[in-house]
Amino acid sequence: MDDSIKFTGLPNPCGVGEYGVKENAKKLLRFLYFHQQLMLIGCGQLPARADWELKQGIGRHAYEDGMAASALRIRITELRTPAHSLGKLSDPLMELFFDELIHVRSDLEFSVLIYGFVKPELLRIYRDYIRKTQQIVDHPTVRMLRPIIWDLEEQTAWGERMIAHLKAKESLDPDQEQYIDYLKDIVQTAGGFDANGDKSFVFPDRRRSHTPYVLPAKSIRDSSMGPSVSYRTGMGIPFDNPDQEALADMMRIRQEEMGAAETIAGVIYSQKGMDWEFYTDLARHLWDEIRHTMLGQAALEAEGYNWRSRPQFVSDYNFVFPKVPAVRYAWLSLGVEEKAMKRPGKVGEYEFCRDVVKHPLMTLFQDYDWADEVVHAQLGRKWTPAMFDENLETIRGIALPLAAEKLDYQQQLKNSRDTNPK
Ligand SMILES: [Fe+2]
Ligand SMILES: [Fe+2]
CATH class of the missing domain: 1.20.1260 (Ferritin)
Structure with missing residues (x-):
């Protein structure tokens, strides 16, 4: 028999996956938190960002992050996890990261962090998750992650072109360069978005998030457009x-x-x-x-x-x-x-x-x-x-x-x- 027709074609059916139910739910709760935060950050930043095409992208991606979060919520509650846990994450470093991320101050700073760092990292860890989980027991998660991965692939490819477009018209000042490094360091300190790396219990200081982010009273348009x-x-x-x-x-x-x-x-x-x-x-x-x-x-x-x-x-x-x-x-x-x-x-x-x-x-x-x-x-x-x-x-x-x-x-x-x- 052609073995590839067995198990409906699922790969590596006898492999012992890395994640039991508890570990799986814990990981998915992290992913859920990221997409909920990304949706809110996109919404908070949309009126403040100038570039027309970036604004359109932010709007689409806020919706896609919302869809990703909805799919994750459904799957998590299938994993012996009560609904009241949804949307919560006990990780002060990740909380600090997203508290700070909403405070980006330019189109380029936003894009370099969201499309040049967060989204590619999420894409990498979701692909890694699919590789490592047991393919039969956890197929519902694999299938749930697929459209999220498709969205992330499109978002990061488009985001890369958006960053190049923005770099042609603006640049980051030294404070922004430092801020980007600071945010990346927070994630590294947390052991990465998937917490698979070494975690260090060093807690960086807040920088911009001492005061809450405030929506602009007037929406911004690109200066190259009409008034x-x-x-x-x-x-x-x-x-x-x-x-x-x-x-x-x-x-x-x-x-x-x-x-x-x-x-x-x-x-x-x-x-x-x-x-x-x-x-x-x-x-x-x-x-x-x-x-x-x-x-x-x-x-x-x-x-x-x-x-x-x-x-x-x-x-x-x-x-x-x-x-x-x-x-x-x-x-x-x-x-x-x-x-x-x-x-x-x-x-x-x-x-x-x-x-x-x-x-x-x-x-x-x-x-x-x-x-x-x-x-x-x-x-x-x-x-x-x-x-x-x-x-x-x-x-x-x-x-x-x-x-x-x-x-x-x-x-x-x-x-x-x-x-x-x-
Ligand atoms: Fe309309
Ligand atoms: Fe409408």
Whole structure:
């Protein structure tokens, strides 16, 4: 018999693996902690980072870290480990590492640490884990880790190119170089991310994490882009007819959904004590809004519009930032997204692209954008009652007037710009 057909093709079936149930659960609890922390750090850093492509990557990877954490949580509870242990780690060095990591101060510092150090290390230790564990008894873990490894492979390959892109436009100062070494030393002191190495009981001092990380009050855009503004500016060029202008405006509004993504990131980072599902639901919401920026960007680029040099709308983050996270999320999910379920709303945008301007790419984009927004409105109805401990009617009474106030504010700014262009 061809031995490779035995055991459904699982390799090394008679080998004694390295990890019993207890050891396995202990390792997976570490991995879970890393992905939960990485998701939160990505969310906390998103509004503060400048590079457009980096911001999009951070949004996608926060979602992927959330998915990794969800898969790990399920597997850990199959390993005689109670649910109340999930998300906790008794390792003061790792706690220090992630407390410090959120305090990175530039796009390059962020990328060198996340994509040049943490993610490649996680990839290495997960591959190592799969090699060492017993293939029959622990196949559920092996299978659970596979998509996480695929994500990490893409993230690190993309991250390497991102680091090269950033190095061409900025550099690390000596303090940042030292900070990166300091963070790497903490991991080494802890025996590595997998704690397989020698652990030394030397506890480095805190450096930047004496005070908690604070989200920026204003979201940042790349200085090579147009200036940040709080009103919509479209493409700012003459059009043959108003429908074509409305189409270009729609593409730009999609492209400018980064503010919505940043708002959700800020809510994920700031809203404490919710069920884990809240964070993964919102991480998906966040990634959807990042994808919506890409819909606009792709449509604009397909038409040859230079959208990067145009002013960049940032009011979706800046206007609601002073509010508590519950109000920020209610504004977006109920004040804007649920409201868009009524005509003309999302269906109107789709029909305009399909029937009026007959634009195949934007018709497809708006079709899916509408589907996504149906989900987002549902998320608002699912989570805001728990955030406020109030009923939906009361919460809509907060969200809708705020949405109207924001639109008035934007209109006033636009009017004053139109009458006073300087
Ligand atoms: Fe959106
Ligand atoms: Fe949305």
